[in-house]
Amino acid sequence: DLSKWQTGNVTDMSEMFIGASSFTSDLSEWQTGNVTGMSGMFSYAAAFTSDLNEWRTGSVTTMSLMFAGAENFNGDLSEWQTGKVTNMSWMFCSASSFTSDLSKWDTGNVTDMGGMFWGAESFTSDLSKWQTGNVTDMRSMFSGAKSFTSDLS
Structure with missing residues (x-):
């Protein structure tokens, strides 16, 4: 149990749980306000479903491949x-169940969105x-x- x-x-926290295909721990209370790197953090953590909405991500600069697979x-x-x-x-690449509302995200400083939702079959935001x-x-x-x-027009 990593919740505490x-x-x-x-x-x-880059690649922290990469390939941890059975990982299911609750990380909702983790303090993330100083984290700048989250690349590949949950890549191929196929069973991971923890609520992360309370995470403070205001210092993060890179989220590439974060939930890929x-x-x-x-x-x-x-x-x-x-x-x-x-x-x-490639942040949500092959995250086939992902449907979260991302409409309020500030993307003004993003330069790379390549493959961001590639294979995210359920995504509709x-x-x-x-x-x-x-x-x-x-x-x-x-x-x-x-x-x-x-509609992106």
Whole structure:
């Protein structure tokens, strides 16, 4: 049980649970306010479903591959602070159950969204208000996102 770990001084959680396919611990109370790196944190943690909406993510700059292959993850991330994030590439790649509302995310500093929702078959969030003026890579962003129908015009 990792739910009571003291994580307030941690600055990098990248690849922390990568490939932990049976990992299911509750991490909802972790202190993440000092974390800047979360790349690949839950990549291929197929069974992971913990609620992370209370996490403080305002210092994070990179979230690439964070939930890639986390096929059962569908946690609410609607209140995450993403204003400092520059890299969201492949973040939800093959996260086939993910449907969280990301409409309020601040994406103004993001430069890489390549493959972000690739294979996220259930994803349907309205992204029409996302700021994408600084994005330079959107390749394969919605490839295989079968349920995505948001009007981006």
